[in-house]
Amino acid sequence: MFRSRVKLVLSRFVQAIPTLFGVIVVTFILTRALPGDPAVYFAGPAADAKSIEQVRVALGLDKSLPEQFVRYVGDLVTGDLGDSISTGQPVVSDIASRLPASLELTLFALIISLAIAIPLGILAATRPGTWVDHLCRLVVTAGVSLPVFFTGLALVYVFYYQLGISPAPLGRLDFVHFAPPAVTGFFVIDALLDTDLDTALAALSQLLLPAITLALFTLAPIARMTRAAMLQVLSSDFVRTARAAGLTRSRVLFTYAFRNALLPVITTLGMVFSFMLGANVLVEKVFAWPGIGSYAVEALVVSDYAAVQGFVLAMAVLFVTLNTLIDIAYTVIDPRVGLDG
Amino acid sequence: MFSSVYLDSPLGTESASLIVCNFACNLFASQQSEKGFLMDRRTFLKSVTAASIGAGLVPLARVLPASAASGKTAVIALGTTINSLDLHRKGTNRPSYQVAVNAYDRLVSFGTKTMPDGSLSYDSSAIEPDLAESWDVSEDGKTIVFHLRKDAVFSDGSPVTAEDVKWSLDRAVTLGGFPTTQMKAGLLGDPAQFEVIDDKTIKVTIPHESKLTIPDLAVPVPFIINSKVAKEHATTDDPWATEYLHRNTAGSGAYVVERWDPGQQLVYKRNDKWTSGPLPGVERVVMREIPSPSTRRALIEKGDVDMSFDMPSKDAKELKDAGKAEVVSTPVENCMFVVGCNLKFEPFQNVKVRQAVAYAIPYEDIFKTAAYSLGVPMWGGKNPAPDSIAWPQPFPYSTDLEKAKALLAEAGYADGFTVPFYISLDLVSWMEPAALLIQENLAKIGVKAPIEKIPGANWRTACLVEKRLEMHLEDFGGWLNYPDYYFYWAYLEGNLFNSSNYVNPEVQALVEETLHMPVDNPEYEPKIKRLIEIAFTDVPRIPLWQPALSSAMTKKVEGYEYWFHRQIDARTIGKA
Numbered sequence: 001m002f003r004s005r006v007k008l009v010l011s012r013f014v015q016a017i018p019t020l021f022g023v024i025v026v027t028f029i030l031t032r033a034l035p036g037d038p039a040v041y042f043a044g045p046a047a048d049a050k051s052i053e054q055v056r057v058a059l060g061l062d063k064s065l066p067e068q069f070v071r072y073v074g075d076l077v078t079g080d081l082g083d084s085i086s087t088g089q090p091v092v093s094d095i096a097s098r099l100p101a102s103l104e105l106t107l108f109a110l111i112i113s114l115a116i117a118i119p120l121g122i123l124a125a126t127r128p129g130t131w132v133d134h135l136c137r138l139v140v141t142a143g144v145s146l147p148v149f150f151t152g153l154a155l156v157y158v159f160y161y162q163l164g165i166s167p168a169p170l171g172r173l174d175f176v177h178f179a180p181p182a183v184t185g186f187f188v189i190d191a192l193l194d195t196d197l198d199t200a201l202a203a204l205s206q207l208l209l210p211a212i213t214l215a216l217f218t219l220a221p222i223a224r225m226t227r228a229a230m231l232q233v234l235s236s237d238f239v240r241t242a243r244a245a246g247l248t249r250s251r252v253l254f255t256y257a258f259r260n261a262l263l264p265v266i267t268t269l270g271m272v273f274s275f276m277l278g279a280n281v282l283v284e285k286v287f288a289w290p291g292i293g294s295y296a297v298e299a300l301v302v303s304d305y306a307a308v309q310g311f312v313l314a315m316a317v318l319f320v321t322l323n324t325l326i327d328i329a330y331t332v333i334d335p336r337v338g339l340d341g
Numbered sequence: 342m343f344s345s346v347y348l349d350s351p352l353g354t355e356s357a358s359l360i361v362c363n364f365a366c367n368l369f370a371s372q373q374s375e376k377g378f379l380m381d382r383r384t385f386l387k388s389v390t391a392a393s394i395g396a397g398l399v400p401l402a403r404v405l406p407a408s409a410a411s412g413k414t415a416v417i418a419l420g421t422t423i424n425s426l427d428l429h430r431k432g433t434n435r436p437s438y439q440v441a442v443n444a445y446d447r448l449v450s451f452g453t454k455t456m457p458d459g460s461l462s463y464d465s466s467a468i469e470p471d472l473a474e475s476w477d478v479s480e481d482g483k484t485i486v487f488h489l490r491k492d493a494v495f496s497d498g499s500p501v502t503a504e505d506v507k508w509s510l511d512r513a514v515t516l517g518g519f520p521t522t523q524m525k526a527g528l529l530g531d532p533a534q535f536e537v538i539d540d541k542t543i544k545v546t547i548p549h550e551s552k553l554t555i556p557d558l559a560v561p562v563p564f565i566i567n568s569k570v571a572k573e574h575a576t577t578d579d580p581w582a583t584e585y586l587h588r589n590t591a592g593s594g595a596y597v598v599e600r601w602d603p604g605q606q607l608v609y610k611r612n613d614k615w616t617s618g619p620l621p622g623v624e625r626v627v628m629r630e631i632p633s634p635s636t637r638r639a640l641i642e643k644g645d646v647d648m649s650f651d652m653p654s655k656d657a658k659e660l661k662d663a664g665k666a667e668v669v670s671t672p673v674e675n676c677m678f679v680v681g682c683n684l685k686f687e688p689f690q691n692v693k694v695r696q697a698v699a700y701a702i703p704y705e706d707i708f709k710t711a712a713y714s715l716g717v718p719m720w721g722g723k724n725p726a727p728d729s730i731a732w733p734q735p736f737p738y739s740t741d742l743e744k745a746k747a748l749l750a751e752a753g754y755a756d757g758f759t760v761p762f763y764i765s766l767d768l769v770s771w772m773e774p775a776a777l778l779i780q781e782n783l784a785k786i787g788v789k790a791p792i793e794k795i796p797g798a799n800w801r802t803a804c805l806v807e808k809r810l811e812m813h814l815e816d817f818g819g820w821l822n823y824p825d826y827y828f829y830w831a832y833l834e835g836n837l838f839n840s841s842n843y844v845n846p847e848v849q850a851l852v853e854e855t856l857h858m859p860v861d862n863p864e865y866e867p868k869i870k871r872l873i874e875i876a877f878t879d880v881p882r883i884p885l886w887q888p889a890l891s892s893a894m895t896k897k898v899e900g901y902e903y904w905f906h907r908q909i910d911a912r913t914i915g916k917a
Contacts, residue, residue, distance in 0.1 A: 040806065041798050042432040043518055048837075054517040058431050085432040088424035088587060089603050098604070153635060161639050168645040169636050171605055175416055175627045179602070288631040290604045298422075303798050 009324055016320040027312040028069055031305045038303040042085050082306030086299055091310035094295060099314060100185025101172060102291035106276045108207055109214035117219045121226025122258065125234060136223055143220030149282040152213040156286065159209060167205050171288040177202045210287040214280055218272050225268040229261035262333050270326040274319055412916040414625040417909060418637045418646040422630050423607050426598055427586040428561060429516045438561045439908035443609055445564035445592035446617045448473040448487050448506065449555060453902060460669045461902040465822035468555055471617050472501055472565055472593065482550025489541040495567040495593045496612045503543040508568035510535045512581050520562045526821065527557025551857035556821050561906050567591040595621050595912040605630055609911060622900065622915020641666050641893045647916065648894040650909045653770060657891030658713035667896055670715045670889040671903035675827055676818025677719055677733045678771065679882040680779065681841045686760060686811040692879055693752035699738040699883045700745035701782045708886050711774040715891055719884035725877060730869040732824035733887050736877055745786045757787025763813040767797030772814045775885060804840050815840050820905050824869050825855040831882060843881035848872060
C-alpha cells in the first residue's frame, strides 16, 4: 500500500512536467501579448527615448522573443525566476515571503470554514426541513452572495472601528512586533517555535478577521457539498442495510455515511483552496495582507513579466501538489479508489 | 521634474478599491469612536509590551521598544509601495523617492514658508544650504563653486567630502533613465562638469547661465552618497553599487533605513549625527503600506496611525468636515488637471472649437464632484490677458453654453461632431466624474464625446508618446516651479507632455528665451505674460483645477510640510 502510494506520487509529478512546461510557455507568450510596454512604464513619466531604450536593454527586452525564452528557461533551471521590477526584489524572494502569507491566511480560513461547514452540512442533511437546515441554507446563501470585500469591511467596521476589540488591519503584524525568524513562513507557528508567545498572539489576532472573512466566503460551497453528499449517501442502499442491521446511529452516520460523503467534499475543498489562494485579492487589500494575490494583480497591470510568470509557475506547482495530495486522500478515505486508475 | 498625480499608486484594483472606498466611506462616515468600556488599543499594546519586557520574557529585538506607540515613533500609512532605496536605479517608482529625501542630503535645499491656511510648504524661491554651506556663482553664471560644511558627516561618522559629491553627481548623470533626464533640465549631463577642487570644495560648470541649475540640485535626484561605502560594494559589472544601494542607504541624511520589508513597511531610525538641520522630533518613523483607502481612513480616524499621507480627495474632505483629524490640503505647485484638445483631430485645429469646448465645461460641478472642492479653481479669470505671472492661474473661461454654441457655429460646426474622449483607468477617481460631466455638457452643444478608458500601463504611451488621443484628460505638473518650465514640457512641439500636439512658433521662441533666464530679468515678466495670454486664447489645454495633495494626521503630529515631489518629508515630523 505504502509503496504504491510513493509510486503514485512520483508518477503524478512526472506527469506534471509537461503540464508545467506548457504553463511556462503559455504564460511567457501571454504576458508578452499583453498590451503595454514595461520599458516605457518603468522608465518613468519623464523618460526620453534614450532612457526608455536603456531600461529595455536592462530588462533584456531588446532581445528577440525566442532568445528571451531560452534565457528565461535557462534561469529557471538554476532556480532563478528573475527580478520583479515593480517590487525591486527577486521574484523568488517575493514569492517566498508572500506565498506563506497567503497560505497561512487561506489554511487558517479553511480550518475555520471546515469546523463550521461540515457539522452544519451533516446536521442539515440529517434533519432536513428543520431549523438547522434553514440555518445552513441561510449561511450558504449569505456566504455566496456577500462579496468578500463587503464582509471584510463590515467586520473591520464592527470589530475594529466600533468595538475596538480587533487590532488595526495593518497586515500580518502590528508595528510593535517584528516578524519571527522564518521556519515555516507562518508567523503564528514560527513565533511559537521561537517560544515567543507574545508575537504569536499578535500574529493570530491579526489573522483572525481576514480569516473569518475568507471563511464566510468558503463556508458556502463546503457546507452545501457536505449536505448534498450526505443526503445522497444517507438515502443509499448500504446505509439502509446498516440501519436495518441495527447499527448505532453514530456508527451509521460517521463510519459509513460520512466517510463515503467525504469524497466530493474533499474535491470541493481542493478547488476552494486553490481558488482562494489566488483570488483573495480584495481581502488582502482590505487587511493590508501582503499576499500573493495582490502581488500578481499589481504585477499584471504594470506588465511585470518576471513576477507574473513566477506567480503562475508557483501556482501551477502548488496545484499539482494539491491535486496529488487530494488523490492520496481519496485512497485513504475510500479503498475502492484504485491506485492504478 | 514632473509627475503624474498618483502615477505609481497601486494599480489594477483601482475600480475595486473605489467600490471599497465608496462603501467604507459611507460606513465610516459620521461615527463616534467613543467606547469608554473598552481598553484602548494603545494602552493595551503598551501594557502587554511593557509587561513582557519587564518580565524579561521577550528579547528586545523581537519588538520595537515600548515607546513604539508613544511620542518617539511616528507611524505613517501609505497607499503606495516602496520598491527601492535607490532613486537612481532603473525601475524605482515615485513613492521610493522619499528615501532619497529622508536618508540623504543634497548640496542645497529649499526653504520653508507658511501657507495662507497656516500649513507649511517648501519655498521654491528660497535656496538654502544643505551640505554646501555656501556657493559662489561666477560673473557669467557658468561656474558654481560649492563649499561643503566642515562638520557634515555620513551616518557611519566619516566626513562628507567633495569626492563623495562628485561620485554621487556622476552617478546621477550616468545611470540613465529619469534621474539623468532630470539632471539635464538643470543643464547637467556630463561627469566632466563636476570638478573636485579640494576636500571640501566642488566646482560645477554649465554650458550657459541658467536659473534652473541650482534648484535642480535641490530636487531629490542629486542626493549625496557615501562613496567610500558604496565603492566597497561596487563590482566590475556594477561600478555604481546599484545592488547594494538598492537595499541599503549610505547617506548623511536625517534618518537611516533600519528595516525594509518590501511590500509591507519601511522603518527609519533617526541619524543622530545629522548636521543639515535640527534633529527630527521622533526617533523612528514607520512607513506602513496599507493599500485600501478605506482601511487607511479607519486607521487615522482611530488614531492607530499618526498620519495618512496622500489621501483620496473624498476622504480628505469628509475627515476635514467631520473634524476627526487634522487634514492639510496643499495645492500642488505648477500642476493643473486639464482637458487636452488634440490638434491632430481636425475640428480642434480651429481655435474657436477649442474655445467652444472651454465654454461648455461645467467647471463648478466638476470641482465639487471630482475634486471635492479641494484644490484651486482654474476657471473664471477676469481678464483676457493675465495681470501677473502667477502660475497656474485661472483661465478666462466659465460655463456659457450659448457662447459655446455661437463659437461652434462660427467655426462651421453648428451641427457639432463626434470626438472620442479618453481617460486613464489608473486615474478614474477624478477622471471619470470629470469626463462624464464634460460629456453631458458637450452633448448640449451638439458634440458627442463617447468616453474610452485606457489601461494605466498603456496610458502614457498613447497619451504622451504617440499623442494620439483626440480629446483626453491630463495631469502634468512640473517639479521646478517656473511657468516657462511648464510651457517647455506642455506647449512645445514634440515635448512629452504636449499631448495636444500644439505648435506655435511664438511660444517656442518665448520659452527658449525664458527657460534659463533669471526671473529678475526685466524681460522675464512681459514674456511670461505673453505666454500665458497665448495659452488663454489658444487653449490646447483647458485647465479644470489645480489639484491638492491632502494628508490627514492626528492632532499630536507637528511639522508636516508640503514638498513639490509629493513624497513624505519625515525630517520635520515631530509629535507633541
